[in-house]
Amino acid sequence: SQTIHQWPATLVQPVGSPLSLECTVEGTSNPNLYWYRQAAGRGLQLLFYSVGIGQISSEVPQNLSASRPQDRQFILSSKKLLLSDSGFYLCAWSAIWASGRNEQFFGPGTRLTVL
Amino acid sequence: DQQVKQNSPSLSVQEGRISILNCDYTNSMFDYFLWYKKYPAEGPTFLISISSIKDKNEDGRFTVFLNKSAKHLSLHIVPSQPGDSAVYFCAASEPNTGKLIFGQGTTLQVKP
Incomplete structure (x- = not known):
């Protein structure tokens, strides 16, 4: 069966510090991968998605970047964190999209607090 | 402009009764719709889905209804249980890309 892991579970970082x-x-194999952010009291905002190694699409302009160095690895990064980067970050995967079905399966999430 | 909307931020029902969560969308090209359940500090869990070619899908206590002409879908939970208390997100699959567009979520509280 498929499983998805995220780490760390929680993170407290100062403003201006890097993030990974x-x-x-x-x-x-060859899953589609996604990064979402859930800000406090709000819905899920898609940040990045990837359909293959090295292929990243950004959904919103922001202070973050994503990389996919291996087929089943997805990394979310920042060089300098902002207060507004605080939130709950979720990674998800789906099988290659086919018309009619597209369930995405989520990891446990990372709670990021920027102080 | 929000393409998927859940206009009720919260809903409270009595245990054993029916819970009805609603969702509206604007893009008539969406071809697949999903409901997720989320507990605090956890990732969303896939609950049930429906293709745009159907108007109903049932799985145990959960039934999703789709009204394409009204661009509306709903999730019915019968009977509601205290363990159903969570945030429920509806999502629509974007045609040609498969990306999911999520609503803002509805917090369901089922009282014993």
Whole structure:
């Protein structure tokens, strides 16, 4: 069966510090991978998605970047964190999109607090 | 401009009764719709889905209804249980890309 891991679970970082969040998927090959952010009291905002190694699409302009160095690894990064980067970050995967079905499966999330 | 909207931020129902969560969308090209359940500090869990070619899908206590003409879908939970208390997100699959567009979520509280 497929599993998705995220770490760390929680992170407190000062403004201006770098960030690296990691996501890995097991039990599947060539998944689509996604990074979402849930700000306090709000819905899920898609930040990045990837359909293959080295292929990253950015959904919103921001202080963050993403990379996919391996098939089942997705990394979210920042060179200098802002207060507004605080939130709950979620990684998700899906099988290659086919018309009619597109369930995404989420990891446990990382709670990031920027002080 | 929000393409998927959940206009009720919260809903409270009594245990054993029906919970109805609503979702509206604007893009008639969406071809697949999903409901997720989320507990605090956890990732969302896929609950149930429906293709745009259907108007109903049922899985145990959960039923999703789709009204394409009204661009509206709803999730029915019968009977509601205290363990159903969570935030529920509806999502629509964007045509040609498969990306999901999420609503803002509805917090369901089921009282014993």
